[in-house]
Amino acid sequence: MSIADNFQTIRQRIEQAAVKAGRDPKTVQLVAVSKTKPAEAISEALSVGQTIFGENYVQELVAKAVELPKEICWHFIGHLQSNKVRQIAGLVDLIHSVDRISLAREIDRQWGEIGKSCDVLVQVNISQEANKSGTTSEELLDLVKEVAALPHLRVKGLMTMPPFFDDPEGARPYFRALRELSGKVEAAGIANVEMRELSMGMSGDFEAAIAEGATLVRVGSALFGERDYGSK
Structure with a gap:
């Protein structure tokens, strides 16, 4: 299967999952997880409508942002070290993985230096x-308040990664808990x-995540094929 074929299949699965949950499919966006994948693969996905x-x-x-078209919308979804924030300031549209106030303050500082604001999700x-990274459910509200007080950050939602289950239904209670939070x-x-x-929600469980309210599903291997960790 080509990336184009995989993309169409995933889009259909997202639409079906949303309709089954009584949701508008347009409320669910696909985040193509492109780590370890070459720029050529990203270009191929871009050519069929993934942005x-x-x-x-x-x-x-x-490295990829320099090589690829400017219209790509980059999200940072991994664990982010404070000493590397400067390198992506102004480059990414959304950071999914704010899990501590020290990181939030550094993002605020770096975006402030370029006169911009950064949209972030708080990872739980x-x-x-x-x-796994992330604040606890108990400390979430306090962290959100602290992050929201920073002038160059805008809190737009939450992110989580449940444990791995062979049956994606096993992840649903974790997705439901994030929606409740x-x-x-x-x-x-x-x-x-x-x-x-x-x-x-990721390649193995994004339909269960959509059923519980996901608006951003992070899909890599189902789109690009298995990751080549050796190219990291």
């Missing part, structure tokens, strides 16, 4: 797995906070 690409590594994103480690943040009425986005 949002998610990268996990700063160095890789910067709902499963409390030690190998989003409702609690929304109800708090914090200035400069808009719970517009829920970034959750």
Whole structure:
């Protein structure tokens, strides 16, 4: 299957999942996870209508952004080190992985230096797995308040990564929990906070995520094929 064929299949699956959940398919956006994939693969996806690409590594994103068309909408979706924020300032449209106030302050500082604001999602480690980043459900509201007070950041929603399950239905309680947390943040009425986005669901479970309210699904291997970790 080509990237073009995979793209059409994924779009159909997103539409079907949204309709089944009683949602408008236009409320779900596909984030093509392009880490470790060459610029040629991204160009191919771009040529068939994919515009949002998610990268996990700063160095890789910067290199690809120089090589590829300006109309690409880049999202940073991986764990972000504060000392690398400067390299992507003004380059990405959305950061999915704000999980601590020190990182938020550095994003605020770097975007402030170029006179722009950055849209961010706050990452929540709902499963409390030690190998995953994210604030806790209990500390989320306090972190959102702190991030929202920074002048060059705009909180647009939440992100999570559930544990891996062979059956995607196993992930649904984690997706549901993120949606419920989003409702609690929304109800708090914090200035400069808009719970517009829920970034959750990947190649193996994005339909379950859509059923629970995902607006951004992060799909890599189902679109591009298995990742080549050796090219990182």
